[in-house]
Amino acid sequence: MLGVGAAVVAWLVWRSRGWPLVHDAPIMHYVAWRIAEGAVPYRDLFDMNFPGVYLLHLLVVTTVGVGDVGWRLFDLAWLAVSGGLLFAVASPWGRPAALGAALFFALYHLAGGAWQAGQRDFLLVAFLLAGALGVAAWMESAVDGRPSAALAAGGLALGASLTIKPHAVLLLAALAALIAVRGWRAHGRVATALATFVAGALVVPALVVGWLAAAGGLPAWIAIVLHYLLPLYARLGRSAGWSVYRPGAWIAITIGVVLSVGAAVTAGRFGARHAVAAAGALYGVVHFVAQGKGWEYHLYPLAAFVTLLLFAEAGPAVAALRRPLAIPLLAVIVAAGALLGNKAAGASAVGWERDKAARVRGLTDELAARLRPGDTVQVLDTTAGGIHALLRLGVREPTRFVYDFHFFHDVGHPTIRALRAELVRGLDARPPRLIVMFEQGWPVGGYERLDAFVALRERLARYDLAVGPGYRIYAQRDRS
Numbered sequence: 001m002l003g004v005g006a007a008v009v010a011w012l013v014w015r016s017r018g019w020p021l022v023h024d025a026p027i028m029h030y031v032a033w034r035i036a037e038g039a040v041p042y043r044d045l046f047d048m049n050f051p052g053v054y055l056l057h058l059l060v061v062t063t064v065g066v067g068d069v070g071w072r073l074f075d076l077a078w079l080a081v082s083g084g085l086l087f088a089v090a091s092p093w094g095r096p097a098a099l100g101a102a103l104f105f106a107l108y109h110l111a112g113g114a115w116q117a118g119q120r121d122f123l124l125v126a127f128l129l130a131g132a133l134g135v136a137a138w139m140e141s142a143v144d145g146r147p148s149a150a151l152a153a154g155g156l157a158l159g160a161s162l163t164i165k166p167h168a169v170l171l172l173a174a175l176a177a178l179i180a181v182r183g184w185r186a187h188g189r190v191a192t193a194l195a196t197f198v199a200g201a202l203v204v205p206a207l208v209v210g211w212l213a214a215a216g217g218l219p220a221w222i223a224i225v226l227h228y229l230l231p232l233y234a235r236l237g238r239s240a241g242w243s244v245y246r247p248g249a250w251i252a253i254t255i256g257v258v259l260s261v262g263a264a265v266t267a268g269r270f271g272a273r274h275a276v277a278a279a280g281a282l283y284g285v286v287h288f289v290a291q292g293k294g295w296e297y298h299l300y301p302l303a304a305f306v307t308l309l310l311f312a313e314a315g316p317a318v319a320a321l322r323r324p325l326a327i328p329l330l331a332v333i334v335a336a337g338a339l340l341g342n343k344a345a346g347a348s349a350v351g352w353e354r355d356k357a358a359r360v361r362g363l364t365d366e367l368a369a370r371l372r373p374g375d376t377v378q379v380l381d382t383t384a385g386g387i388h389a390l391l392r393l394g395v396r397e398p399t400r401f402v403y404d405f406h407f408f409h410d411v412g413h414p415t416i417r418a419l420r421a422e423l424v425r426g427l428d429a430r431p432p433r434l435i436v437m438f439e440q441g442w443p444v445g446g447y448e449r450l451d452a453f454v455a456l457r458e459r460l461a462r463y464d465l466a467v468g469p470g471y472r473i474y475a476q477r478d479r480s
Contacts, residue, residue, distance in 0.1 A: 019114035020357035026388035032057035042220035052163025094315025131158035139272035147196035155200025252336035280305030375433035399426035
């Protein structure tokens with residue numbers, strides 16, 4: 001079964017080689033490119049993501065560029081790292097568990113399609129697993145509860161995860177509780193062990209905050225978090241409802257986890273790694289629910305840790321097929337793998353992602369024909385591809401606004417009024433050669449959203465209008 005799984009994953013990886021850079025990733029690439037050109041995050045680029053995301057994309061942009069191939073290679077390399085960490089966490093449970101977990105998570109990722117490549121929550125998984133591995137290794141080896149390098153390394157990895165998604169602090173707290181219990185049972189130095197873990201977790205956030213402060217972006221970041229992210233963005237889109245992703249696979253996975261954990265408990269094999277994986281799975285549920293958007297990629301932490309639990313008893317099941325839970329567990333694993341493999345086979349062909357990439361290429365060509373060196377373009381868009389076109393052209397915006405959705409919700413709030421006024425001032429002070437507005441708004445709305453922003457509509461009236469597929473291009477009248 002593992003041989004077949006490995007062959008399927010290899011085939012799907014090959015089929016995915018043509019996946020385009022699409023959806024959220026080009027926006028983070030654009031931010032990283034601007035940072036590489038000297039822009040200060042948050043002060044010069046209004047975005048809600050945490051700085052660790054920019055640093056990872058900065059690594060990609062400055063090493064392999066901003067093209068599709070480089071991004072595909074990075075995504076697959078990150079998948080390999082995540083699979084290797086799953087293998088390392090599950091290795092004490094036997095080769096079926098270790099190989100099975102790595103292959104299964106690869107199937108899960110490849111079933112998501114091109115838009116899931118390099119998503120922030122997917123990038124988060126490697127740091128979470130590295131942290132879990134360090135804590136599990138310490139719990140197994142700490143006879144007297146003394147801190148170790150593994151514990152410090154686990155804290156370091158989890159601290160890095162906080163710079164990508166701050167929600168990871170919940171897993172940090174859960175693992176700290178496990179550390180305290182383990183230290184107490186070993187009659188060891190609980191306070192010292194916890195201090196080592198927490199100190200490790202503070203290293204990367206401190207370095208990132210120091211970088212932001214030195215660059216001059218820290219005040220703007222604090223303002224975005226306190227005045228926009230927490231009070232407004234955190235609840236935006238919650239009313240849109242949640243979707244159920246890959247329901248058949250998740251039903252099979254849930255059944256398999258129940259069987260696997262039940263088998264480990266009844267056989268007395270539920271140990272430190274099971275406890276760490278269970279804490280990770282519970283965190284994964286909270287990670288998805290707390291963000292409230294119901295987006296598929298928010299399930300990545302849950303998928304990683306339930307994969308560990310699903311395969312924890314695979315080795316004993318293979319070794320003793322006559323045990324009551326062995327055949328049902330293996331059957332459920334095969335069923336879940338088959339469902340994900342079937343989904344991944346369809347995703348590899350690429351659907352709407354390829355259409356979006358084609359629209360980006362068309363817009364890029366149209367903008368290139370209208371622009372002169374030094375011209376700027378303001379994009380009014382979320383993820384439809386406008387920023388991606390600017391990235392391909394190496395063109396800047398005249399304002400710091402990467403998206404437009406924050407102008408069209410909570411319009412009576414002082415923060416939104418201030419953002420609107422800043423946009424208008426920027427357009428007046430540095431009139432862009434072109435303004436591109438996409439029809440599709442987020443979380444709702446079309447072109448009619450302009451009716452609620454009179455000052456912007458008045459500025460656009462000074463431009464000549466050209467209509468493209470799903471977007472409008474406004475061009476200055478005083479230039480040919």
